[in-house]
Amino acid sequence: MKFEVTILGSSSATPIYNRNPTSQVLNINERLYLVDCGEGTQQQMLRFDVRASRIDHIFISHLHGDHYLGLVGLLSSLHLNGRKKTLKLFGPPQLKEIIDLQFKYSETTLQYEIEFIETDPNKARTIVSNEDVTIETIPLDHRIPCTGFLFREKKRLRKLLKDKLERIGVPVEYFTALKKGADYTNPEGKVYKNDTLTTDSDAPKAYAYCSDTLYSDQYFDQINNVDLLYHEATFLNNMLDRAKETHHTTALQAGEIALKVNAKKLLIGHFSARYKSLDELLEEAQSVFPETGLAIEGKTFTV
Amino acid sequence: MKFEVTILGSSSATPIYNRNPTSQVLNINERLYLVDCGEGTQQQMLRFDVRASRIDHIFISHLHGDHYLGLVGLLSSLHLNGRKKTLKLFGPPQLKEIIDLQFKYSETTLQYEIEFIETDPNKARTIVSNEDVTIETIPLDHRIPCTGFLFREKKRLRKLLKDKLERIGVPVEYFTALKKGADYTNPEGKVYKNDTLTTDSDAPKAYAYCSDTLYSDQYFDQINNVDLLYHEATFLNNMLDRAKETHHTTALQAGEIALKVNAKKLLIGHFSARYKSLDELLEEAQSVFPETGLAIEGKTFTV
Numbered sequence: 001m002k003f004e005v006t007i008l009g010s011s012s013a014t015p016i017y018n019r020n021p022t023s024q025v026l027n028i029n030e031r032l033y034l035v036d037c038g039e040g041t042q043q044q045m046l047r048f049d050v051r052a053s054r055i056d057h058i059f060i061s062h063l064h065g066d067h068y069l070g071l072v073g074l075l076s077s078l079h080l081n082g083r084k085k086t087l088k089l090f091g092p093p094q095l096k097e098i099i100d101l102q103f104k105y106s107e108t109t110l111q112y113e114i115e116f117i118e119t120d121p122n123k124a125r126t127i128v129s130n131e132d133v134t135i136e137t138i139p140l141d142h143r144i145p146c147t148g149f150l151f152r153e154k155k156r157l158r159k160l161l162k163d164k165l166e167r168i169g170v171p172v173e174y175f176t177a178l179k180k181g182a183d184y185t186n187p188e189g190k191v192y193k194n195d196t197l198t199t200d201s202d203a204p205k206a207y208a209y210c211s212d213t214l215y216s217d218q219y220f221d222q223i224n225n226v227d228l229l230y231h232e233a234t235f236l237n238n239m240l241d242r243a244k245e246t247h248h249t250t251a252l253q254a255g256e257i258a259l260k261v262n263a264k265k266l267l268i269g270h271f272s273a274r275y276k277s278l279d280e281l282l283e284e285a286q287s288v289f290p291e292t293g294l295a296i297e298g299k300t301f302t303v
Numbered sequence: 304m305k306f307e308v309t310i311l312g313s314s315s316a317t318p319i320y321n322r323n324p325t326s327q328v329l330n331i332n333e334r335l336y337l338v339d340c341g342e343g344t345q346q347q348m349l350r351f352d353v354r355a356s357r358i359d360h361i362f363i364s365h366l367h368g369d370h371y372l373g374l375v376g377l378l379s380s381l382h383l384n385g386r387k388k389t390l391k392l393f394g395p396p397q398l399k400e401i402i403d404l405q406f407k408y409s410e411t412t413l414q415y416e417i418e419f420i421e422t423d424p425n426k427a428r429t430i431v432s433n434e435d436v437t438i439e440t441i442p443l444d445h446r447i448p449c450t451g452f453l454f455r456e457k458k459r460l461r462k463l464l465k466d467k468l469e470r471i472g473v474p475v476e477y478f479t480a481l482k483k484g485a486d487y488t489n490p491e492g493k494v495y496k497n498d499t500l501t502t503d504s505d506a507p508k509a510y511a512y513c514s515d516t517l518y519s520d521q522y523f524d525q526i527n528n529v530d531l532l533y534h535e536a537t538f539l540n541n542m543l544d545r546a547k548e549t550h551h552t553t554a555l556q557a558g559e560i561a562l563k564v565n566a567k568k569l570l571i572g573h574f575s576a577r578y579k580s581l582d583e584l585l586e587e588a589q590s591v592f593p594e595t596g597l598a599i600e601g602k603t604f605t606v
Contacts, residue, residue, distance in 0.1 A: 014380040015346050021376075039376040040343040043318045063408040065379050073324075073342040073372045077317040094408045101404055105366040105397045107447050144410050 001029045001132070001156055003205050003303040005230070005267075007295045008044040012212075012234050012248075012270040013066050015040065020297060021066035022211060022270055024230070025050050026151060029132045034058045035149060035209050041070035042077055048298050052078060057128065059135075060091030061211060062121075062146035068095065072102050079110045086113045090127055090137075092145055093118045121145035124222055138222055140213035143247045148210040150223060151303075156201035164197060207303045208263075211270050214244065215253040217260075224261050228303045230295060231257055233268035233281055251281040255288035269295030304332045304435070304459055306508050306606040308533070308570075310598045311347040315515075315537050315551075315573040316369050318343065323600060324369035325514060325573060327533070328353050329454060332435045337361045338452060338512050344373035345380055351601050355381060360431065362438075363394030364514060365424075365449035371398065375405050382413045389416045393430055393440075395448055396421045424448035427525055441525055443516035445550045451514065453526060454606075456507035463501055471495065510606045511566075514573050517547065518556040523564050531606045532566040533598060535573035536584055554584040558591035572598030 004027050009020035021038025025045070032055045034041075045052050052074060060068045068091070078087070089095075096116050103110070117127055119137050128135035131154065138148035157179035165175075170184055178184060184192045208223040211232040223229060235243045237252035249257075251268055258266035266289050271278055278294050285292040293301065307330050312323035324341025328348070335358045337344075348355050355377065363371045371394070381390070392398075399419045406413070420430055422440050431438035434457065441451035460482035468478075473487055481487060487495045511526040514535040526532060538546045540555035552560075554571055561569035571588050574581055581597050588595040596604065 013383050015349065015376075020346070039373060040346050043323070043343050043346075046318065063405075065376055065405065065409055065411075069372070069376045070342060073318075073368055076368050080316050092408075098404055098408065101401055102366075102368065105395075105401065105447070106368055108368075144408070 001153065003028050003151075003153060003207070004300050005207060005228070005303065006048060006050065006300040007269065007297055008041055008048065008050070009036075009038045010269040010271055010295045010297055011038075011066070012232070012272050013064075014273050016273045017276055018297070019271065020044055021069070023070065024209070024295070025055070026207065028151065028153070031056065031130075031132065033135075033151070036061055036067045036211070037069075037071040037074060038066045039069040039073075042074045044297065053081065053083060055087070056085065057088045057135075058090070059149050060089070060095055061140075061148060061209075062142060062144055063092055063094060063098075064144065064212070067211075071095075072099055075099065075110065075114070076103075076106075076108065079108065079112065083112045086115055088115045088117060088128075090117045090119055090149075092121070119147045121147055124150075124219075136222070138208065138210060138219045140210060140219060141216040141247060142212045142214065146212060148208060148213070148219065150209070150226070151207045153204035153206070156204050158194070158198035158201050160198055168192065168197075170197070205303045210257075212248055214247040215249050215257065220257065220261050223263070225263070226261065227264045228267060228301065229258050229261065229263035229265070230267045230269060232270035233285060234270050234272050236275075236280055236284055251284040252288065255285035255292060258285075258289040258292070263289075264291065265301075266292040267295045267301060268292060304456065306331050306454075306456060306510070307603050308510060308531070308606065309351065309353065309603040310572065310600055311344055311351065311353070312339075312341045313572045313574055313598045313600055314341075314369070315535070315575050316367075317576050319576045320579055321600070322574065323347055324372070326373065327512070327598070328358070329510070331454065331456070334359065334433075334435065336438075336454070339364055339370045339514070340372075340374040340377060341369045342372040342376075345377045347600065356384065356386060358390070359388065360391045360438075361393070362452050363392070363398055364443075364451060364512075365445060365447055366395055366397060366401075367447065367515070370514075374398075375402060378402065378413065378417070379406075379409075379411065382411065382415065386415045389418055391418045391420060391431075393420045393422055393452075395424070422450045424450055427453075427522075439525070441511065441513060441522050443513060443522060444519040445515045445517065449515060451516070451522065452512045453529070454510040454512075456509070459504035459507050461497070461501035461504050467500060471500075473500070508606045513560075515551055517550040518552050518560065520563075523560065526566070527564050528566070529564065530567045531570065531604065532561050532564065532568070533570045533572060534560055536571035536588060537573050537575050539578075539583055539587055554587040555591060558588035558595060561588075561592040561595070566592075567594065568604075569595040570598045570604060571595060 011019035311326035314322035
């Protein structure tokens with residue numbers, strides 16, 4: 001099952017050095033989930049061949065502009081490009097007021113429905129549960145109400161022994177049932193037990209998106225053992241005071257968090273405009289957590 | 304005196320083919336004036352080396368997203384980059400409510416003041432008059448209230464006869480006074496009449512920005528004889544019905560308007576996403592008004 005994240009924006013506060021404000025798109029079993037939507041996100045999708053029409057879920061962490069100012073433009077473009085499918089939008093309650101006001105004055109009546117689901121910055125809650133994943137909010141500690149998002153795969157499907165299926169001549173239309181654990185009975189009535197045709201599935205994966213937040217252990221339990229942790233790392237640790245003051249995290253702290261929660265890999269992002277080069281931020285996080293990468297525009301990471 | 308316009312966005316409705324939603328920046332005697340501010344305008348400024356901090360006036364024609372969704376991000380970046388100078392913002396009255404709501408929920412208190420000046424879509428009004436220019440609103444006929452903007456230079460300065468000034472040895476600090484018409488008295492008391500040291504100034508230039516609008520003669524008188532006319536040309540004329548229905552103009556009509564109002568040059572923009580190539584739009588406008596150019600991102604035109 002595909003479970004990957006593509007970075008559309010990695011900048012904090014202002015766009016700079018070809019870095020765009022925060023946005024990411026997850027592909028989980030060919031469904032796209034958009035996480036945050038800074039100004040220019042729709043342009044980034046065009047640039048990196050992400051088909052916006054395939055997105056059915058959008059998650060907004062909080063109402064600082066660098067995390068949502070591209071949303072009204074995107075919603076409007078979906079409308080103009082003929083979308084009819086309902087879109088689920090998750091975010092702080094005030095987001096709806098902001099969107100409604102802008103569509104009121106532009107006299108826009110969307111051709112599709114937006115199902116708006118309020119997030120609660122004080123409580124972890126499961127906000128999506130479909131056949132592929134559950135998605136929970138992660139209460140974070142920022143200057144204004146803010147939640148991260150935790151994506152957990154449900155049980156993965158069993159893996160087909162393709163060679164064997166071919167030898168026996170199992171028709172392709174049975175494959176989905178086999179992946180889900182069914183036995184196969186051939187036209188002559190012979191039964192093949194599932195475990196002779198498939199092997200155990202991989203363990204389900206988890207991805208945590210934590211932006212923006214003060215270093216705070218309130219969410220560590222929730223993200224324990226994730227396979228991939230995206231964590232903001234706005235500053236180097238020599239700016240720890242500034243990080244605390246603005247309720248952000250340093251690269252060193254992001255590394256420490258990844259270590260503490262036993263993440264398999266760490267991605268850092270939300271870089272301050274003061275860093276033209278990101279090398280030092282990466283090195284600082286890697287000094288405590290070697291399996292760290294940079295959340296750079298256009299890059300795709302497998303969870 | 305410098306009087307030029309740089310195109311930051313030429314797309315209507317949605318960004319596409321590397322075309323951004325509408326925005327332009329005028330440089331009039333080294334002051335920058337921003338006209339409309341579609342999503343991604345601040346990124347375009349970075350791309351084309353336009354220093355946002357030099358902008359003291361922003362004009363928003365109307366509240367369709369492709370003309371203003373980059374504004375809150377830009378205002379926020381100016382704040383984060385340390386702006387202290389007052390910024391004058393001109394637009395429909397509801398624009399202020401949209402901005403205020405977003406800064407309220409992001410808990411942003413700008414470090415600089417925004418002086419908000421409401422435009423009236425029904426009446427041409429002079430909204431700026433400084434030593435360089437007067438700027439008037441142009442009432443347009445769109446689906447929602449919309450104004451264009453007319454920039455008229457004040458009298459241009461007289462032109463110095465540099466060779467003669469050098470021969471006589473006129474110190475550079477007298478040049479500004481000479482340009483404004485003063486005589487020169489040398490240290491020995493000899494008076495040189497101004498018209499022996501300068502020649503007549505060029506006629507003042509005018510630039511009209513007309514977007515978005517139905518073809519309608521209500522504004523033709525006001526923009527008569529402009530040196531450069533920017534006019535939206537969303538569609539080819541084979542889509543005239545669609546243009547009327549959506550209150551837009553075709554390329555052919557834009558050419559006809561330029562001809563009718565006796566413009567010296569025409570720039571067309573606000574291109575529909577249906578046109579990947581703009582050749583046909585240009586040819587259609589040029590078929591009635593040969594001095595037509597395309598308002599393409601990054602291009603600068605002298606008025």
